[in-house]
Amino acid sequence: MDEIVSNQHTLKEHWTLYKRMLKSVHHNPARFNVDPAKLRPFEKLLMKLQGQLLDGMIMQSCVEQLFDEHQMYVTKNAYFAEEFAYNIRVLFAQIEPKIGDPSEMDHRLQYVGICGLYVLHFQIFRVIDKKVFKQLWDVYKKIPTITLTGNIMWSPNQFLLRSLSPHISKILDKRSQGNVANFTQTYLQNKVQTVIREVQQYYVQVCSWMIRMESGIGAANSVVDDLTSKCSLFIQGLLWAHNISHLVKTVMNIHAYANKPLTKTAVLALCRLIELLKSIEATFHRRTMVIAESITHIVQHLQFMAMSAVNTAKKRIISDKKYSDKRLDVLSALVLVENSISGPPTKERILIAKLAMAIGSQMKAFREDELANFRNILMKMEVMSDLRGKLKKACDCSFVYWHRVIFPTYVADRYEHAVDAHRLHYMFAALADCVTPMRNSRHLESNEDLLIAFYHEIEDNFDEHLLSPLCRSVETNLRLSIHQHLQVGEMNPFKSSMKDQTHFLKMKPIRIFHRYINVKEHVTHYLDKTFYKLTTVALHDWKTYAEMRNLAAQKYGLEMTEGHLPTQTLEQGLDVLEIMRNIHIFVSKYLYNVNNQIFVERSSANKHLNTINIRHIANSIRTHGTGIMNTTVNFTYQFLRKKFFIFSQFMYDEHIKSRLIKDSRYFKEVKDENNQMYPFDRADRFNKGIRKLGLTPEGDSYLDQFRNLISQIGNAMGYIRMIRSGGLRCCSNAIRFVPDVDDIINFQELCVEENLSEETQNAASNLDNVLGNLAKNFAEGTEYFKMLVEVFSPEFRTSKNMHLRNFYMILPPLSLNFVEYSIGCKEKLNKKNKVGAAFTDDGFAMGVAYILKLLDQYQEFDSLHWFRSVRKKYKEEKDSVRRAQAEDEKLVQTGSLTIKRLETYQREFDLLYYSLSSARIFFRADKTAAEEQEEKKEKAANDTDESELISTPQEVPSNVPAIQAPPPTKNLPAITA
Numbered sequence: 001m002d003e004i005v006s007n008q009h010t011l012k013e014h015w016t017l018y019k020r021m022l023k024s025v026h027h028n029p030a031r032f033n034v035d036p037a038k039l040r041p042f043e044k045l046l047m048k049l050q051g052q053l054l055d056g057m058i059m060q061s062c063v064e065q066l067f068d069e070h071q072m073y074v075t076k077n078a079y080f081a082e083e084f085a086y087n088i089r090v091l092f093a094q095i096e097p098k099i100g101d102p103s104e105m106d107h108r109l110q111y112v113g114i115c116g117l118y119v120l121h122f123q124i125f126r127v128i129d130k131k132v133f134k135q136l137w138d139v140y141k142k143i144p145t146i147t148l149t150g151n152i153m154w155s156p157n158q159f160l161l162r163s164l165s166p167h168i169s170k171i172l173d174k175r176s177q178g179n180v181a182n183f184t185q186t187y188l189q190n191k192v193q194t195v196i197r198e199v200q201q202y203y204v205q206v207c208s209w210m211i212r213m214e215s216g217i218g219a220a221n222s223v224v225d226d227l228t229s230k231c232s233l234f235i236q237g238l239l240w241a242h243n244i245s246h247l248v249k250t251v252m253n254i255h256a257y258a259n260k261p262l263t264k265t266a267v268l269a270l271c272r273l274i275e276l277l278k279s280i281e282a283t284f285h286r287r288t289m290v291i292a293e294s295i296t297h298i299v300q301h302l303q304f305m306a307m308s309a310v311n312t313a314k315k316r317i318i319s320d321k322k323y324s325d326k327r328l329d330v331l332s333a334l335v336l337v338e339n340s341i342s343g344p345p346t347k348e349r350i351l352i353a354k355l356a357m358a359i360g361s362q363m364k365a366f367r368e369d370e371l372a373n374f375r376n377i378l379m380k381m382e383v384m385s386d387l388r389g390k391l392k393k394a395c396d397c398s399f400v401y402w403h404r405v406i407f408p409t410y411v412a413d414r415y416e417h418a419v420d421a422h423r424l425h426y427m428f429a430a431l432a433d434c435v436t437p438m439r440n441s442r443h444l445e446s447n448e449d450l451l452i453a454f455y456h457e458i459e460d461n462f463d464e465h466l467l468s469p470l471c472r473s474v475e476t477n478l479r480l481s482i483h484q485h486l487q488v489g490e491m492n493p494f495k496s497s498m499k500d501q502t503h504f505l506k507m508k509p510i511r512i513f514h515r516y517i518n519v520k521e522h523v524t525h526y527l528d529k530t531f532y533k534l535t536t537v538a539l540h541d542w543k544t545y546a547e548m549r550n551l552a553a554q555k556y557g558l559e560m561t562e563g564h565l566p567t568q569t570l571e572q573g574l575d576v577l578e579i580m581r582n583i584h585i586f587v588s589k590y591l592y593n594v595n596n597q598i599f600v601e602r603s604s605a606n607k608h609l610n611t612i613n614i615r616h617i618a619n620s621i622r623t624h625g626t627g628i629m630n631t632t633v634n635f636t637y638q639f640l641r642k643k644f645f646i647f648s649q650f651m652y653d654e655h656i657k658s659r660l661i662k663d664s665r666y667f668k669e670v671k672d673e674n675n676q677m678y679p680f681d682r683a684d685r686f687n688k689g690i691r692k693l694g695l696t697p698e699g700d701s702y703l704d705q706f707r708n709l710i711s712q713i714g715n716a717m718g719y720i721r722m723i724r725s726g727g728l729r730c731c732s733n734a735i736r737f738v739p740d741v742d743d744i745i746n747f748q749e750l751c752v753e754e755n756l757s758e759e760t761q762n763a764a765s766n767l768d769n770v771l772g773n774l775a776k777n778f779a780e781g782t783e784y785f786k787m788l789v790e791v792f793s794p795e796f797r798t799s800k801n802m803h804l805r806n807f808y809m810i811l812p813p814l815s816l817n818f819v820e821y822s823i824g825c826k827e828k829l830n831k832k833n834k835v836g837a838a839f840t841d842d843g844f845a846m847g848v849a850y851i852l853k854l855l856d857q858y859q860e861f862d863s864l865h866w867f868r869s870v871r872k873k874y875k876e877e878k879d880s881v882r883r884a885q886a887e888d889e890k891l892v893q894t895g896s897l898t899i900k901r902l903e904t905y906q907r908e909f910d911l912l913y914y915s916l917s918s919a920r921i922f923f924r925a926d927k928t929a930a931e932e933q934e935e936k937k938e939k940a941a942n943d944t945d946e947s948e949l950i951s952t953p954q955e956v957p958s959n960v961p962a963i964q965a966p967p968p969t970k971n972l973p974a975i976t977a
Contacts, residue, residue, distance in 0.1 A: 053623040081125045118161040144184040151402035199269045227301045241394035271410045274705045278426040302381045310376045313365040331359035345385035396495040397430035411465040421503040454463040471526040478548045524558045576620035580632045583639045587715035594842035617726025652803045660806035677869035683812035714847030796854040808861040819908045842915045850921035867913045874906045
């Protein structure tokens with residue numbers, strides 16, 4: 001108790017603070033509402049408690065009490081004093097050889113008791129046996145300190161010095177006292193140096209013992225040999241447990257007591273000893289059935305051997321015919337020993353046998369070897385009768401609680417050496433031994449709080465130093481394996497360490513107190529969570545993570561859960577509402593592909609480009625309803641009005657208008673000479689000459705900006721086309737559950753016939769209306785292109801917009817500008833810096849086809865035979881290069897590059913021609929405005945009752961033209977020279 005209290009520094013500090021607070025109360029009792037008369041007795045009580053409990057005088061007060069009372073003078077009883085001293089000498093003679101010996105069990109604690117008895121003997125009789133004292137003092141040469149419990153260390157030398165001073169000053173000099181401290185330092189250094197070698201020896205010996213426990217039981221020739229072998233084997237395991245326990249506790253506690261750090265190597269060696277300790281306990285547990293069957297037979301055999309030894313002694317006493325009271329007492333003691341041994345070997349019976357044997361061993365009833373053999377048998381019997389209890393004490397690792405700072409180092413080392421992953425179970429079993437002392441704690445209101453805090457500390461350390469690194473390592477390994485086709489660095493196992501983490505994943509669940517941690521399931525959950533989150537962030541990586549799941553199952557045996565994420569099948573992309581509200585941004589940031597009917601983002605800061613296709617639009621329409629389609633068309637109409645105003649301004653500019661009139665006259669003059677084809681050189685001069693009018697800071701000319709304007713108009717029309725296709729797809733998906741679209745049942749009529757309730761009839765009526773609308777939308781749809789042509793074309797063709805009549809003349813230089821731009825964008829795809837790279841821009845062809853339809857200039861443009869002129873131009877240039885190659889061999893390589901460039905330009909012009917031809921189909925380019933008007937009149941006469949399915953966009957009042965001619969200006973407002 002004295003040692004425990006002296007080690008509680010917190011208790012002492014709080015006790016001092018409490019006394020200090022009492023002084024404050026004493027000076028001002030009214031403030032604390034305390035009666036001053038009660039303070040003085042309370043202070044005396046505190047001083048008494050401090051003297052009895054906190055000053056280290058519990059033991060001293062116990063042995064210094066008066067034992068002489070009622071005319072019984074213990075201090076003057078010479079016979080008792082002599083017997084007392086004799087027993088101390090005998091007990092010490094039996095215990096001292098065992099201390100530090102491989103056959104030691106709990107002899108150290110018995111030595112503590114002997115020291116206490118010696119101090120008691122001195123306090124009663126005031127006699128110091130110098131020889132016994134010297135023997136007790138010199139035990140430090142074997143063990144300098146003894147662990148009482150947990151981290152409480154007890155020094156026998158300090159205890160004797162404190163309890164017997166100053167009476168031993170003549171016996172003990174200062175040099176002897178100094179030798180104790182020096183030896184403790186030397187002992188600690190030697191143990192640290194030899195602990196690794198001792199661990200290896202213990203490891204081999206314990207493994208050998210475990211093998212014999214697992215396989216060698218029952219291999220003896222006879223029953224007696226079998227019982228003897230089993231008894232020796234069980235006791236040997238117990239001895240290993242005691243030896244290892246003493247070594248670990250002593251080294252750890254001395255380091256903590258001396259406040260000296262342990263090296264990492266020493267820490268890991270001590271942890272290995274703790275594992276061996278719990279492995280011994282686990283081996284006994286595994287062989288419980290065999291041990292339970294053998295224990296009774298072993299005890300009976302030991303009883304037989306003990307009784308045989310007692311009978312031999314009895315015969316020796318009886319053979320002497322001389323009668324005496326002493327001989328009778330010895331014989332009676334031997335009979336008592338027989339009676340005690342013959343029954344069940346309880347603690348009480350064994351204790352009685354020992355006491356009786358103290359008398360029975362007198363008068364030379366036993367020879368020395370017989371007495372030693374009997375004591376050995378009695379010791380075995382005592383061990384076998386309480387094997388489980390003694391094993392539990394020997395393998396108790398509750399002291400680890402006070403040294404839990406080593407746990408992070410141990411776990412980190414186990415992660416580095418995954419081969420021995422199963423050893424973790426033993427360490428956690430050692431930590432579980434700390435639970436019982438914590439449940440017995442009384443310093444907290446609830447000891448569960450202490451348990452929870454300890455559990456979280458262990459769990460956090462385990463997660464930080466093993467689980468989290470393991471999860472990251474498995475994830476990294478899966479990523480490197482999946483991306484082996486990339487340059488992921490060198491993975492040579494001879495140069496870089498390659499860890500096999502499967503040992504952790506094959507472990508059984510680890511028990512931490514009342515819970516279990518399944519490492520395999522933890523890693524699986526981590527990968528599931530990580531893959532799911534990363535897939536939601538970047539859905540395009542779903543396939544990569546699916547492959548990683550499959551690899552995890554094959555390589556690590558992890559049964560992962562499918563994410564069940566919509567692998568971009570149901571992905572909505574940009575919402576229709578967002579595009580509608582920001583149509584001006586959308587048409588400038590996205591590029592249209594007329595054949596695949598898809599929009600591709602022009603550029604992005606991410607490693608991928610967003611796309612929008614019919615599926616995304618259909619999903620948005622399904623989300624917001626079909627009414628969003630008309631609203632989108634109306635927004636697009638408003639956007640086109642603004643763009644056409646800029647378009648009109650450009651065409652009204654004097655530089656552009658005059659140049660187009662000049663080109664028109666020139667073509668009329670030379671078309672017969674050029675086989676009705678517009679000259680390529682003329683368009684090329686226009687494209688290059690317009691740069692003289694000025695450039696933007698980005699280097700774009702007027703024609704570049706005009707091309708961008710037409711592309712944006714075309715993108716808007718492409719978006720309208722996608723809206724219609726998405727609406728049809730949404731309707732088709734909704735109506736696919738109707739068995740026959742041409743013959744839809746009228747549910748309201750059926751409900752009326754069956755006389756169902758009014759609510760049911762109303763519901764049936766609503767269903768009929770929904771099905772009817774779906775059928776109409778699915779069968780017809782709405783011609784949005786036709787609407788947008790009809791709303792703008794009248795104003796485009798009026799006399800107020802005569803400056804637009806030569807628009808078709810700007811298309812040759814404009815198409816040449818577009819081809820140069822397109823080739824430049826495609827060449828950037830193969831460069832490291834992909835700013836401005838693109839592979840499609842059909843918005844230009846869409847915009848040209850739409851404007852030609854509005855101006856009714858398809859025939860005028862076709863009359864230019866522009867694409868025939870382009871093909872002729874490039875054919876002539878290629879023929880010229882080939883002739884030059886034939887004349888001069890030095891020009892072969894240069895000529896080949898030139899021909900390749902000319903073919904690239906020809907291919908781009910062909911692509912533009914195909915895209916333009918496709919776009920013209922949407923606007924019925926086969927008919928002129930007059931022919932369409934005539935067809936419209938005939939249709940109106942035949943189908944006077946036909947009406948549009950979906951309302952037309954909001955039209956502008958008749959007095960506000962769609963395009964107004966701007967006032968005359970000499971310079972373009974958008975660009976400064």
